[in-house]
Amino acid sequence: MPRSGDVVPDATVERLPLYHQALVELARTGETTVSSVKLAELAGVNAAKVRKDLSFLGSYGTRGVGYDVDFLTIQVSRTLGLTGDSSVVIVGFGNLGQALAKYGGFADRGFPVVAIVDADPTKVGTAVKETDGVVVQHVDELAKIVRSQGVAVGVIATPAESAQSAADALVGAGVQSILSFAPVVLDIPETIPWRKVDLATELQILSFYQARSGSLQHPA
Amino acid sequence: MPRSGDVVPDATVERLPLYHQALVELARTGETTVSSVKLAELAGVNAAKVRKDLSFLGSYGTRGVGYDVDFLTIQVSRTLGLTGDSSVVIVGFGNLGQALAKYGGFADRGFPVVAIVDADPTKVGTAVKETDGVVVQHVDELAKIVRSQGVAVGVIATPAESAQSAADALVGAGVQSILSFAPVVLDIPETIPWRKVDLATELQILSFYQARSGSLQHPA
DNA sequence: CGGTGTGAATTCATTCACAGCG
DNA sequence: CGCTGTGAATGAATTCACACCG
Numbered sequence: 001m002p003r004s005g006d007v008v009p010d011a012t013v014e015r016l017p018l019y020h021q022a023l024v025e026l027a028r029t030g031e032t033t034v035s036s037v038k039l040a041e042l043a044g045v046n047a048a049k050v051r052k053d054l055s056f057l058g059s060y061g062t063r064g065v066g067y068d069v070d071f072l073t074i075q076v077s078r079t080l081g082l083t084g085d086s087s088v089v090i091v092g093f094g095n096l097g098q099a100l101a102k103y104g105g106f107a108d109r110g111f112p113v114v115a116i117v118d119a120d121p122t123k124v125g126t127a128v129k130e131t132d133g134v135v136v137q138h139v140d141e142l143a144k145i146v147r148s149q150g151v152a153v154g155v156i157a158t159p160a161e162s163a164q165s166a167a168d169a170l171v172g173a174g175v176q177s178i179l180s181f182a183p184v185v186l187d188i189p190e191t192i193p194w195r196k197v198d199l200a201t202e203l204q205i206l207s208f209y210q211a212r213s214g215s216l217q218h219p220a
Numbered sequence: 221m222p223r224s225g226d227v228v229p230d231a232t233v234e235r236l237p238l239y240h241q242a243l244v245e246l247a248r249t250g251e252t253t254v255s256s257v258k259l260a261e262l263a264g265v266n267a268a269k270v271r272k273d274l275s276f277l278g279s280y281g282t283r284g285v286g287y288d289v290d291f292l293t294i295q296v297s298r299t300l301g302l303t304g305d306s307s308v309v310i311v312g313f314g315n316l317g318q319a320l321a322k323y324g325g326f327a328d329r330g331f332p333v334v335a336i337v338d339a340d341p342t343k344v345g346t347a348v349k350e351t352d353g354v355v356v357q358h359v360d361e362l363a364k365i366v367r368s369q370g371v372a373v374g375v376i377a378t379p380a381e382s383a384q385s386a387a388d389a390l391v392g393a394g395v396q397s398i399l400s401f402a403p404v405v406l407d408i409p410e411t412i413p414w415r416k417v418d419l420a421t422e423l424q425i426l427s428f429y430q431a432r433s434g435s436l437q438h439p440a
Numbered sequence: 441c442g443g444t445g446t447g448a449a450t451t452c453a454t455t456c457a458c459a460g461c462g
Numbered sequence: 463c464g465c466t467g468t469g470a471a472t473g474a475a476t477t478c479a480c481a482c483c484g
Contacts, residue, residue: 011475013428017421021403035443044405044416047443048477055445063444063483080424081431088423095350099319100419105403109420130315153426176433177426183241185264193429195422196264199320200329201237202417203308204300206373206397208233209413211301213396231453255465267465268455275467283461283466 008079012053016080018043019050023073035066085110089151089175091166092158093118093126093136096181100157102130111153115145119162139169146173156180167194228299232273236300238263239270243293255286305330309371309395311386312378313338313346313356316401320377322350331373335365339382359389366393376400387414 008016022042026034036054040047054060054067057075061067077083088111090097100106101116113131117139118124126136137145145151154170156163156178163182170178171192178194180186183201188194228236242262246254256274260267274280274287277295281287297303308331310317320326321336333351337359338344346356357365365371374390376383376398383402390398391412398414400406403421408414 008428009475014425016428017418017424020424021421037443042405046477048479049475051444052446052476059445061444064442065484066443079428081427082424086423086427095322095324096319099316099323102315103319103419104315105420106423109424111420111423152430153423177430179422179426185262191433193426193433195426197417197419197422198237199323199417200325200331201241202399202415203306203326203331203373204237204240204302204329205234206399206413206415207301207306208228208236208299210372210397213411213413229453257465266455268457269453271466272454272468279467281466284464285462286465 008056012056013080015043015045015049015053016076018045019053020073020076020080020082023069023076026069027073032069033066034069034072036061039067082110085112086152087112087114087149088153088155089113089115089117089142089145089149089170090155090157091117091139091142091170092156092162093120093123094157094159097157098128100155100181101128101134104130107131114149114151117142117145139166142169143173146170146175151175153177153179156182156186158182160184228276232276233300235263235265235269235273236296238265239273240293240296240300240302243289243296246289247293251289253286254289254292256281259287302330305332306372307332307334307369308373308375309333309335309337309362309365309369309390310375310377311337311359311362311390312376312382313340313343314377314379317377318348320375320401321348321354324350327351334369334371337362337365359386362389363393366390366395372396374398376402376406378402380404 019039022039036047036050040050057079060072060075088106090101090113093116101113106113113134116128116134116136118136119139123136124138127133152175154175156166158166160182163180163184164186167178167186167188171188177192178188180194180196183198186194239259242259256267256270260270277299280292280295308326310321310333313336321333326333333354336348336354336356338356339359343356344358347353372395374395376386378386380402383400383404384406387398387406387408391408397412398408400414400416403418406414
């Protein structure tokens with residue numbers, strides 16, 4: 001039985017997907033074992049951090065050798081709760097929503113897009129071939145869709161004005177977590193974890209470090 | 221002359237765009253002044269953090285009153301280096317690249333997409349109406365494009381395998397910063413700030429907190 | 441030896457709490 | 463009186479450095 005009693009710090013959680021990716025890549029190239037130094041390099045962090053992070057999951061390394069790639073992959077996956085696929089519904093079929101729907105990266109990593117909804121009746125009925133032919137449905141169908149398809153996460157890709165109502169609809173429909181691309185803070189019950197990603201914000205942050213460069217600073 | 225001598229902590233820099241957004245929204249609704257409590261609410265952080273963050277930019281508030289919306293907006297913009305537009309080139313016109321090209325959010329916040337390149341000759345020549353009719357060019361033209369159009373930031377939207385060569389090309393072409401959507405760590409000179417955004421990673425992190433919910437944890 | 445695992449030391453970020461000013 | 467600005471206190475994350483083990 002795995003040690004899941006102790007807490008995993010937030011900063012560690014945010015890095016686990018990096019390790020997960022690196023491990024998948026290592027497995028692909030046939031490596032069976034990996035040191036903290038190598039893993040650190042692949043993940044773009046330093047080795048001490050890797051060892052500390054992994055130690056929160058348990059003592060899964062072998063001294064003098066390193067970590068078993070396959071075994072560690074399983075431990076990281078399990079810690080992240082990546083057991084089986086979690087289906088996704090995209091709310092909003094504007095530019096960004098279409099973009100995300102066509103982007104295959106979600107499905108590739110275990111988050112298949114099984115439904116898309118929009119409030120605009122003229123968009124309803126459109127089929128998206130990239131996501132296995134999913135057809136856009138009306139947002140009023142959301143609760144039914146979530147229940148019948150067992151949707152786990154809702155992705156908000158609406159304009160800022162509609163983001164809160166999209167969130168309310170998703171919460172009402174019973175999704176388990178929410179990823180929002182709208183540049184607003186959402187009011188969501190504490191029981192439902194959610195995150196906000198704002199693409200333009202990333203550029204603004206870069207802008208700061210760019211203004212700094214030539215000096216001594218560098219970002220992440 | 222503004223106090224730009226003292227350092228602004230990284231954690232603060234990452235929040236400045238949030239305040240910037242909130243301020244723009246306040247200006248739009250006609251507010252002329254704002255307290256740290258109100259700003260905190262709009263940005264989704266707590267008031268103490270807002271005051272501490274803003275204090276790194278200078279003493280721009282008025283005790284007993286709050287901050288002047290317009291004036292503070294300027295200070296935040298200036299700190300972030302958001303003076304005028306910074307043009308963007310997107311490298312990679314696959315699903316994600318097309319997605320980003322059609323997404324209007326970059327231009328709306330001062331980062332117009334002025335060029336798109338791809339290595340695939342069959343994609344060259346495609347026009348994207350959403351970005352003012354920009355036509356996809358071959359990646360070999362990158363250096364020329366960056367120089368002639370004064371491109372400031374490169375966005376990598378290639379598959380993982382091509383991300384490093386895209387980065388090399390961008391660095392060689394002379395861009396000032398790089399935003400990558402490829403799930404790999406890039407080797408980029410320290411003089412050029414860059415960030416990585418991985419959409420699927422966000423879902424994996426959510427997955428963790430989702431597994432936790434019902435208990436006592438909540439994310440951001 | 442080589443590399444993990446981890447306490448201890450350090451650095452960084454957040455929060456508190458209140459003096460001081462408009 | 464209200465709200466900023468900020469030292470001081472707390473807490474979290476990172477880094478160091480080395481004992482320990484395979």
